[in-house]
Amino acid sequence: MGTPWISIKEMIGHLGEEVVIKGWMYNKRSSGKIHFLQIRDGSGFVQAVMVKNEVSEEAFDEAKKLWMETSLEVTGTVRADDRSASGVELSVSSIKVVHNPTDEYPIGKKDHGVDFLLDNRHLWLRSQRQRAIMTVRERIIWSWREFFHNKDFMLVDSPIITGAIGEGASGLFELDYFDQKAYLAQTGQLYAEAAAAAYGKVYCFGPTFRAEKSKTRRHLTEFWMLEPEVAFYDHKDNMDLQEELVRYTVEQVLEHCPKELALLERDLDPLKSVTEGPFYHINYRDAVVKLNELGSSIAFGDDLGAEDETVLTQQYDRPIFVECYPKGAKAFYMKENPDDVETVLCADLLAPEGYGEIIGGSQREDDLGKLVSRMEADGLDMDSYQWYLDLRRYGTFVHSGFGIGLERTVAWICGLHHIREVIPWPRTIYRLNP
Numbered sequence: 001m002g003t004p005w006i007s008i009k010e011m012i013g014h015l016g017e018e019v020v021i022k023g024w025m026y027n028k029r030s031s032g033k034i035h036f037l038q039i040r041d042g043s044g045f046v047q048a049v050m051v052k053n054e055v056s057e058e059a060f061d062e063a064k065k066l067w068m069e070t071s072l073e074v075t076g077t078v079r080a081d082d083r084s085a086s087g088v089e090l091s092v093s094s095i096k097v098v099h100n101p102t103d104e105y106p107i108g109k110k111d112h113g114v115d116f117l118l119d120n121r122h123l124w125l126r127s128q129r130q131r132a133i134m135t136v137r138e139r140i141i142w143s144w145r146e147f148f149h150n151k152d153f154m155l156v157d158s159p160i161i162t163g164a165i166g167e168g169a170s171g172l173f174e175l176d177y178f179d180q181k182a183y184l185a186q187t188g189q190l191y192a193e194a195a196a197a198a199y200g201k202v203y204c205f206g207p208t209f210r211a212e213k214s215k216t217r218r219h220l221t222e223f224w225m226l227e228p229e230v231a232f233y234d235h236k237d238n239m240d241l242q243e244e245l246v247r248y249t250v251e252q253v254l255e256h257c258p259k260e261l262a263l264l265e266r267d268l269d270p271l272k273s274v275t276e277g278p279f280y281h282i283n284y285r286d287a288v289v290k291l292n293e294l295g296s297s298i299a300f301g302d303d304l305g306a307e308d309e310t311v312l313t314q315q316y317d318r319p320i321f322v323e324c325y326p327k328g329a330k331a332f333y334m335k336e337n338p339d340d341v342e343t344v345l346c347a348d349l350l351a352p353e354g355y356g357e358i359i360g361g362s363q364r365e366d367d368l369g370k371l372v373s374r375m376e377a378d379g380l381d382m383d384s385y386q387w388y389l390d391l392r393r394y395g396t397f398v399h400s401g402f403g404i405g406l407e408r409t410v411a412w413i414c415g416l417h418h419i420r421e422v423i424p425w426p427r428t429i430y431r432l433n434p
């Protein structure tokens with residue numbers, strides 16, 4: 001049996017053994033007598049050391065010609081190396097070059113600027129930093145699925161193409177659907193509400209789309225959102241579930257991604273603080289007073305802008321629920337607040353450190369008459385919502401739910417400034433490729 005092909009991630013379990021690593025060379029340092037080849041294979045990164053008098057002269061000379069991102073197969077012996085992140089090193093006995101690029105790899109050591117990197121996103125993804133971010137993203141996705149599966153939520157995915165508007169008429173991507181008008185889904189919520197009447201505790205998780213002309217570090221035109229919906233949950237139950245989810249998410253990333261957070265130079269204290277105490281709550285009216293004291297010109301009726309959220313979150317060391325926004329600032333489906341009828345039973349959860357909104361949620365209007373009045377006042381096309389109103393005609397029920405944005409959550413937990421770096425293929429107003 002030949003020399004075993006293993007992944008870099010598995011090398012730690014093969015100390016002293018001869019193995020084959022298949023991957024790419026992403027960097028190289030050489031002296032007259034030794035090559036330090038930095039190799040990656042998708043599972044991780046490792047240094048492969050080629051010593052002149054341990055290999056043939058031909059092999060040592062061949063290694064001089066290796067280019068960045070040469071694909072290759074490296075055979076060698078696994079050695080322990082506590083200086084390296086992987087804990088191991090490879091002492092090279094031979095190299096088989098698969099493909100030596102003829103052109104110089106476009107992403108080099110210099111600072112290219114983000115637009116160049118995004119234009120080369122198909123290559124930029126290969127970097128250590130991007131792999132760290134994608135590892136955290138995957139861990140968060142996995143922890144969400146695990147969290148809801150363990151709580152007996154049923155995954156009931158909603159359609160991506162729909163005839164219904166979910167979050168209001170602005171921000172819709174319209175498409176010709178044979179002889180009808182259709183939209184890319186802004187939210188899966190309305191469908192999750194129907195599923196909640198069928199299965200009780202449900203969630204949907206997929207890409208959602210907003211044709212907003214918001215050129216900010218928090219907005220994409222395509223983003224991933226997880227949307228739980230629970231029959232007989234009220235506003236408080238809803239916030240409790242959100243707090244439990246966010247705390248669990250941070251705990252999971254701290255436990256499973258320490259190396260990635262270290263590579264991203266993430267200050268862990270603010271994340272640890274999230275796991276050490278209850279989240280804060282502030283009523284919208286009190287938030288307006290507080291923001292005015294902090295210099296904001298916000299008035300009752302306004303939604304909190306990005307700057308307001310930044311200023312507000314900098315007053316707290318853990319996430320904060322801003323509750324009961326004015327009716328006019330929020331979507332038609334939110335339940336009127338019986339204690340303050342100018343407002344609705346909703347909450348945005350703002351992440352600390354200036355990151356702002358990561359969750360929007362609410363208790364839903366279960367009174368058919370009030371819901372119809374609100375939808376008509378918002379000018380919605382009632383014909384395309386009759387199925388949604390049936391949920392109030394046939395066994396209306398108290399229910400609540402929320403949407404947590406994956407990219408905003410990943411950006412916050414990784415401590416990254418812009419959301420475009422946390423999705424493999426970011427879509428913004430001006431970016432449609434690659």
Ligand SMILES: NC(=O)C[C@H]([NH3+])C(=O)NS(=O)(=O)OC[C@H]1O[C@@H](n2cnc3c(N)ncnc32)[C@H](O)[C@@H]1O
Pocket residue numbers: 166167186187188189210212218219220221223225227228357358359360361362401402403404405406407408
């Ligand atoms: N099932 C529900 O109750 C969800 C509800 N229908 C909804 O879509 N709420 S939301 O518009 O606040 O969006 C929810 C979250 O979705 C994220 N979001 C919302 N819009 C964006 C954009 N444009 N880019 C990135 N992330 C975005 C952000 O974290 C928001 O807090």
Ligand SMILES: [Mg+2]
Pocket residue numbers: 348357359360
């Ligand atoms: Mg929102």
